[in-house]
Amino acid sequence: MRVGIVGTGFMGRTHAAGWAETPAVIAGFVSKDGATAVSLQNQYGGHIYPDVDSMVADVDVVDICTPTFLHHQMALQAAAAGKHIVCEKPLARTLAQAQEMMEACDAAGVKLLVAHVVRFFPEYVLAKQKVESGEVGKTAVIRLKRGTFQPKKAQDNWFVDFEKSGGMMLDLMIHDFDYARWIGGEVVQVYAKTIRNTDTEADVDHGLAILTHADGTISHVEGSWAYPPPLFRTRLEIAGDNGLIQFDSEKMAAINLHLHERGADAPDVPLPGSPLDESPYTTQIKEFYDYLANDGAVRVTAVDGYKALQIALAAIESSQTGQPIKLGH
Amino acid sequence: MKIGIMSVAHLHAEAYIGNVRAIPDVEMIGIADDNAERGQQFAAQFDAHLFPSYDALLAEKPDGVLICAENANHRPLVEMAAAAGVHVLCEKPLATTRADAQAMIAACRDAGVTLMTAFPMRFSAPLQQLKARLDAGDLGEIYCLNTTNQGQMPIAHRAWFVDKTLAGGGAMMDHIVHLADIFNWLFGRELASVYAQSNRIMHADTVDVETGGLLMLQYSDGLFMTIDSSWSKPLNYPTWGGLTMEIVSERGLTVLDAFSQNLNVHQQNPAGNQWAYWGSDMNQAMIAEFVNAIREGRETAVSGEDGLFALEVVLAAYESAETNQPVAVSSQYSGET
Numbered sequence: 001m002r003v004g005i006v007g008t009g010f011m012g013r014t015h016a017a018g019w020a021e022t023p024a025v026i027a028g029f030v031s032k033d034g035a036t037a038v039s040l041q042n043q044y045g046g047h048i049y050p051d052v053d054s055m056v057a058d059v060d061v062v063d064i065c066t067p068t069f070l071h072h073q074m075a076l077q078a079a080a081a082g083k084h085i086v087c088e089k090p091l092a093r094t095l096a097q098a099q100e101m102m103e104a105c106d107a108a109g110v111k112l113l114v115a116h117v118v119r120f121f122p123e124y125v126l127a128k129q130k131v132e133s134g135e136v137g138k139t140a141v142i143r144l145k146r147g148t149f150q151p152k153k154a155q156d157n158w159f160v161d162f163e164k165s166g167g168m169m170l171d172l173m174i175h176d177f178d179y180a181r182w183i184g185g186e187v188v189q190v191y192a193k194t195i196r197n198t199d200t201e202a203d204v205d206h207g208l209a210i211l212t213h214a215d216g217t218i219s220h221v222e223g224s225w226a227y228p229p230p231l232f233r234t235r236l237e238i239a240g241d242n243g244l245i246q247f248d249s250e251k252m253a254a255i256n257l258h259l260h261e262r263g264a265d266a267p268d269v270p271l272p273g274s275p276l277d278e279s280p281y282t283t284q285i286k287e288f289y290d291y292l293a294n295d296g297a298v299r300v301t302a303v304d305g306y307k308a309l310q311i312a313l314a315a316i317e318s319s320q321t322g323q324p325i326k327l328g329h
Numbered sequence: 330m331k332i333g334i335m336s337v338a339h340l341h342a343e344a345y346i347g348n349v350r351a352i353p354d355v356e357m358i359g360i361a362d363d364n365a366e367r368g369q370q371f372a373a374q375f376d377a378h379l380f381p382s383y384d385a386l387l388a389e390k391p392d393g394v395l396i397c398a399e400n401a402n403h404r405p406l407v408e409m410a411a412a413a414g415v416h417v418l419c420e421k422p423l424a425t426t427r428a429d430a431q432a433m434i435a436a437c438r439d440a441g442v443t444l445m446t447a448f449p450m451r452f453s454a455p456l457q458q459l460k461a462r463l464d465a466g467d468l469g470e471i472y473c474l475n476t477t478n479q480g481q482m483p484i485a486h487r488a489w490f491v492d493k494t495l496a497g498g499g500a501m502m503d504h505i506v507h508l509a510d511i512f513n514w515l516f517g518r519e520l521a522s523v524y525a526q527s528n529r530i531m532h533a534d535t536v537d538v539e540t541g542g543l544l545m546l547q548y549s550d551g552l553f554m555t556i557d558s559s560w561s562k563p564l565n566y567p568t569w570g571g572l573t574m575e576i577v578s579e580r581g582l583t584v585l586d587a588f589s590q591n592l593n594v595h596q597q598n599p600a601g602n603q604w605a606y607w608g609s610d611m612n613q614a615m616i617a618e619f620v621n622a623i624r625e626g627r628e629t630a631v632s633g634e635d636g637l638f639a640l641e642v643v644l645a646a647y648e649s650a651e652t653n654q655p656v657a658v659s660s661q662y663s664g665e666t
Contacts, residue, residue: 138530139530140528140530140531140540140541140559140561141528141531141541141543141557141559141561143477143557145475147582189526189653191524191526191545191655193473193545193547193553195472195473195551195553195577204472204577204579206472206473206577208473208475208545208553208554208555210524210526210543210544210545210555212526216528216530217528217530218526218527218528218541218542218543219543220475220543220555220557222475222555222575224577224582226472226577226581226582227577227581227582228581228582231582237561239531239541239559239561240530240531241530241531241532241533242563243563244561244562244563244566322522322547322655323654323655324524324653324654324655
């Protein structure tokens with residue numbers, strides 16, 4: 001199986017490291033940044049292609065790691081060429097785009113995967129397993145938090161361009177919207193508020209959301225790009241009728257470095273990470289490989305990506321209108 | 330200075346009696362309770378004088394009384410105390426209905442006595458330090474808060490805590506008022522709307538009141554905050570619950586855990602793990618404020634109106650959870666009674 005990676009930023013590099021741990025061959029990279037593409041080529045081999053269309057003939061799988069607003073067009077190109085697709089989250093910038101991507105993949109008979117990597121982080125996986133095995137009983141109140149600083153880019157910071165990224169709720173908080181739905185089931189109502197400066201270079205983008213699930217479970221989701229660098233905190237709490245699960249990345253950190261560093265700067269994009277034998281990103285790519293190559297089981301589907309997007313867009317709409325948004329299924 | 334306790338239905342009476350006794354030159358004259366058995370047990374346990382009736386206690390002419398009745402039974406006791414010209418510290422929530430709270434405020438105002446609502450969190454050392462930093466402008470402009478006041482389902486402490494009639498509700502009636510009052514204290518009363526969702530999944534077999542609740546409050550100036558008021562701490566959790574705040578402001582992130590000042594104690598025999606609190610005693614500071622205000626002939630730091638404001642947030646939360654819509658508060662709330 002030959003994989004072509006589109007986009008050579010932080011996520012393209014991370015996926016490449018994952019594919020390198022599978023039997024798949026990295027056919028090459030599409031990048032508009034020659035330097036990062038050459039760097040990845042030096043590490044993993046393969047070609048550098050100028051665009052998706054020139055790459056598709058050489059690959060079986062197109063792995064889309066580009067900014068959110070580009071997912072739709074690139075996925076349609078890959079589907080038209082009959083290639084399987086791995087797509088970074090969020091699946092697309094709009095629901096209509098996501099719908100069209102799913103339909104195009106169905107029509108072309110190709111598989112579409114969305115990289116909601118939180119479902120592969122061991123602390124989140126273990127919590128899910130404990131809920132599934134009934135240890136906390138029926139879920140009642142879920143609390144999820146993901147807080148960090150605003151991602152930077154040397155140029156063209158698409159993260160802070162709402163039209164391109166959907167902002168913090170669509171880019172970051174969607175992880176926990178997906179996880180809330182994985183744990184608490186379908187979401188029927190969303191109410192959210194956000195503080196978002198309209199200045200695209202603003203360093204404040206923070207949201208609080210209350211989700212109501214079909215079974216009566218309620219979820220509190222907090223997301224932030226408003227913290228000072230290099231802070232990155234995640235937290236989960238699942239209360240059920242037989243107990244409570246708590247995780248706090250700060251309290252449960254295996255290692256804390258407090259170093260004097262000269263001229264040190266925070267990374268451009270915060271990297272969550274407890275020390276582990278295998279990166280959750282690699283675990284994810286391995287599972288995707290097994291699904292694509294052998295029809296193995298996969299824990300997150302395009303439909304999950306669509307529904308996470310639906311919740312995130314509802315949260316944005318609620319924060320803009322001041323009204324709770326009901327979701328149909 | 331003489332202080333008495335009218336009704337010991339609320340658990341907090343057990344702490345308050347010690348708090349009163351710890352203040353120099355204050356006499357704890359005793360307690361009265363309309364439940365004879367409860368009064369006798371409490372009097373025996375805490376070596377307190379038991380008056381045969383509330384009238385008998387008030388006839389002793391205390392300077393102030395602490396009213397620790399069930400939430401729905403505060404009003405008649407407050408009115409009795411006011412009629413006797415006695416200052417009142419009333420357990421929270423001040424009442425379970427707007428009409429009761431307004432009547433209590435009016436009765437005390439007309440009698441010229443103080444009505445203080447027992448909001449001990451105002452006297453928490455961590456919260457007082459937070460307020461000082463806020464007031465000094467150290468955090469810059471405040472954008473939003475993510476707060477929790479979670480606890481254990483309290484049936485083991487007092488059965489009436491989960492009785493809809495006596496308590497006025499479940500986890501939302503029990504826990505919203507503390508944070509609502511803290512917001513009133515920190516940011517004022519210009520609340521625009523309240524959105525809430527609740528459920529009864531935890532302890533569904535045991536109680537018929539809500540045990541889970543999440544709220545979103547919107548202030549008129551743009552500030553917003555959430556409250557988690559759930560009884561989501563398991564019954565074997567190391568402590569009763571807690572109160573936390575995460576504040577996002579112009580200057581960054583501020584995290585407060587008001588009950589974090591604990592030792593972790595791990596014991597082999599009998600086996601158990603517990604948190605042993607070593608922080609300052611907020612109840613003591615609250616009772617001292619009540620006593621000092623009486624001595625100095627001034628208003629207490631917390632008023633009956635503050636109790637009404639917090640109750641308005643709770644009532645709006647119930648309405649929102651019922652209608653599934655945010656409920657406007659400013660049009661309902663009036664400090665005038």
